[in-house]
Amino acid sequence: MTNTPIYQIKAEFFKVLGHPARIRVLEVLREGERSVSDLAPVVGLEASHLSQQLAVLRRSKLVGTRKEGTSVLYSVSNPMVFELLDVARKILTSSLVDTRALLQELKRS
Numbered sequence: 001m002t003n004t005p006i007y008q009i010k011a012e013f014f015k016v017l018g019h020p021a022r023i024r025v026l027e028v029l030r031e032g033e034r035s036v037s038d039l040a041p042v043v044g045l046e047a048s049h050l051s052q053q054l055a056v057l058r059r060s061k062l063v064g065t066r067k068e069g070t071s072v073l074y075s076v077s078n079p080m081v082f083e084l085l086d087v088a089r090k091i092l093t094s095s096l097v098d099t100r101a102l103l104q105e106l107k108r109s
Contacts, residue, residue, distance in 0.1 A: 033075035064076075
């Protein structure tokens with residue numbers, strides 16, 4: 001990894017975030033740690049598919065785990081990921097506002 005250009009590392013990072021289920025998992029984990037059985041109904045995935053997505057997030061070190069009894073609890077490893085999601089929301093909102101303004105202008109023409 002030391003010889004890998006930073007732009008390639010960033011691209012790999014964004015690939016991990018490129019799946020809607022992973023984004024949803026991170027959004028739910030903003031509220032605190034959860035088990036797979038807690039996450040599954042909120043995220044809307046079967047436990048097996050959710051576990052696959054969580055494994056990708058774990059390998060990328062975006063989420064971590066801890067055991068509590070027989071449960072494995074997942075949490076976000078670095079809260080800066082929430083800042084990234086917030087910035088993404090702001091970018092999308094800004095884009096939609098611009099599109100809305102353009103549509104209104106077209107209606108007046």
